[in-house]
Amino acid sequence: MGTVHLSRNVIDTQLVDRHQQKIGRIDELLLELEEGKPPRVATIVISGAARARRVGGWMVACHRAVHALLGQRAEHESRVPFDAVRCIADTIELDVEGNTLESLRLERWLSEHVIGRIPGASGERK
Amino acid sequence: MSARTVALSDLLGRTVRDADGRKIGRIEELNAEISLEHGRSDYVVTHFSVGRFKPLDMIATGNFVQQLVRRVTRATGYRRYEIPWDWMDLGDPAHPRVRRREDELPRAG
Amino acid sequence: MKKWGEVALGVVTCIGGFLEVGSIATSAQGGAEFGYQLAWVLLLGTLSLAILMEMTGRLAAVSRRSYGDLLRERFGYRFFLLPFLAVFIVSLLVLASEIGGVAIALQLATGVAFRWWAIPTALIGWLLLWRGNFSIVEQGTALLGLVALSFGVAALVLHPAWPTLGRALLPSLPSHDHARYWYLAVSMLGASISPYLYLFYSAGAIEDEWTIEHLGVNRITASVGNVFGGGLAIASLVTAALVLAPREIRVDAYEQIALLLATPLGRPGFVFFVMTLFITCFGATIEIVLAMAYILAQGFGWRWSENLKPAQDARFSTSYTVLILLAAVPIALGMDPLSLTNISMVATAASLPVTVIPLFVLMNDGDLLNTNVNGWASNLALVVIALLSVVLLVAALPLQLLGGG
C-alpha cells in the first residue's frame, strides 16, 4: 500500500461501518508519539466537541452553551482505534457495528422517539 | 517511557523552525505508510510536508492550478520540504523543530 | 431510450426549476421599471448557472460524490463551515420566499389571506418528502412545471420588438435611477444563480446513481434546460416590459404581478399565472429544503437519501421536517412575501463566492475527475463567474440600502 496523506485523504473523510452504512466523518485523528519511534496513527474520533475545537475557542464555547441548553451532560463521542480501518478510498470503512456507536446516539434516539412515531416512517423502501 | 498523544489538527498549520531557529514554513501534510512490526500492522507517519504557506497549498491540488501556482510561486518564494519523521522534534507539539538546518532539507518536486 | 427519458426529464426540471418566485418577481420588477434593458442580466445569469450546473453534475457523475461531501473532505471542517453557513442562511430565506409564493398563489385563487396558507403549504410539502421518493419529487414538480410555458406564450402574443430585445442582451447603462437599476440587476442574478440549484443537482446525480456514462445527459440537461428556463425568465421580463412599463405600473406587491398574463391571454392567462406561481414555488420549496438537508447530512457524514424510509436516516428526515416548518413561520406571521423575496435574492447573490471559488479547485483535481478536469475554456468561464460573484458580494449591501424598496 502506498503513502496515505492524513490531511488530504483521511481527516474529514466519510466513514462507513462494516455494513457500508454511513456513520459520520473523521472529526479528529490522534497520533501517538513515542521517543525513537515514528508517530503512530492511533485513534479516529467522531465527535462534535472535537469538530468545535478545530474551529476555535468561540466555537467550543458555542458548543458547550448548546449542550448546557439541552441539558446534555455527556458528550456523545466515539473513539475507534485506527486498527479497525479496513479500507481507505473515497470512504473509509471501519470494522465496527454502526448501531453500537456512541456518536450515533442522536440518530438512534430520533429514529425511535421522534421520527419513528410518525406514521409511515419505517418499513420497506419507498 | 509512556507514549504521548497529539491531535492531527493541532499539528497541521504549525510553524516549523529549523536547528538555527529560523522559520521554514508550516506543517501542511503528514504522510503515513503501513508498517509491519511486532506482528501487527500500523499506520505510521514517515514524513512531514512543510511549506511556506497553507492557503496556496490548499488551492494547488489540480493540474491547471498547480501549473498556475508553480508559475506564481517562483515570484512568491513558495517552498515545500519533505522532512523524514526522525528529523522532526515534536517534544513540544505546539513548537515543532527540525533537527537540521534549512539548507539541508530535501525540497519537494 | 432510458437516457433520452432522463434528458427530457432534466430539461423539464430546469423549466420548472428556473422560473420560481425569485425569477418571476425580480424579472417582473425589472421589466416594469426598465423595459427590456435588463435582459442581459438574465442572459448572464442563465449562462453562469448552466456552467455551474454542468460542472457540479460532471463532478458528481465522474467522482460519484456530491459537492457537499467534497466541500467538507477536501477543504476541512473549518473551511467547510463558511459555504455551509452561507448556503444555509440564504437558502432558509429563499425557502421562506418560495412558501410565500405558494401562499400568494392560493390567496389569489381563493381570497383567503396568504399568511393562513404558510403552515398548510409546509405540511403538504413535508408530507410529499415523507412519503415520496426522489423520482416522485423530481418528476412530479418537473412535469407540472410545464405550465410555466404560459409565460413564453404571453410574451410571444404581445409581439415584442425583437431588435430592441436583441440589443438589450448586451449590457447598457440606465438613463435614470442608477442605484435601482443595479439593485435589480443584482437581485435578478441572485434569482438566476441560486446555490441550492446546483447543490440539489449535484445530490440528485448521486440519488439517480449517475456514472461517467451520464456526462452527455448532464451536458444536455445543463445547457438545453437552462436555455428554456432562462428563456422563460426573459419572457416574464418582456411581458412586464409590455404590460406594466407603458402604464408606469411598478411592482410593489405580488398581487400586481398577476396582471402580467391576464392582459395578453385573458382569463386563461390569469389561471395559468396562478398555477405557475403555485407549482413552481411548491417545486422550489421541496428542492430547497432537500438541498439544505443534503448539505447538512453530507457535511456531517450522516446517512441520507430521499429514497430511504425516514426512520432509516432519522437525522436527515428530522432536518427537512424542522426546516420546512421553520421557514413557514415568517410568512405565517404576515411578513410581506415580496420584500422577503427581494432581500433573499440579494443575499443569494452575495453568498455566491463561497460556493463558486471552491468549485474551481475541485474541477481541476485530477484525482477526482481524471481526464474530465476542466479545460482552459471552462476554467476561464469559471474564473469570470467567480469574479462576478465577488463583485456581487461587494455590491450587494450598498445596493440594498440605496436601491431596495
Place this chain on the structure above:
Amino acid sequence: MNRPAHTRAHARLALLALLAGGGCGSPPPLAKQLETLASWTATMQLAKERHGAGAITYTYATQLRDKADDAFQQASTTIGRAAQTRTDSAYAAAALDSLRTAIRQLEAEIGS
C-alpha cells in the same frame, strides 16, 4: 421633469439617515410616493379594464383593490410630511385624488 437627480439625491439622504440610525421614522421622499400612487392608480385602471374583459376574477380584483387601499391610506398619512412647498402639496393632493377615483371606478366595475 428632473426626477432622476431628485431621486438620487433623496436616496443618498435616505442612506445617510439610515446610517445615522434614524431611517425608520422618516417618510419616503415625495417623488417616490408620487410614483407609487401613480403606479397604483394605473393598476386600478388596468384591473378595471381586465375585469370588464372577463380576464380576472372578482376575488382577485378585490385583493388588488385592498392593496391599493392600503397604499392610499399609507400615503395619505405620510405624504403631507414629505410635501414641503405649496406646489408639492398640490401634486400630492392630485395624486391621492386620482387614486381614490380609480379605486372607486374599480369598485363600480366589480360591483362591491
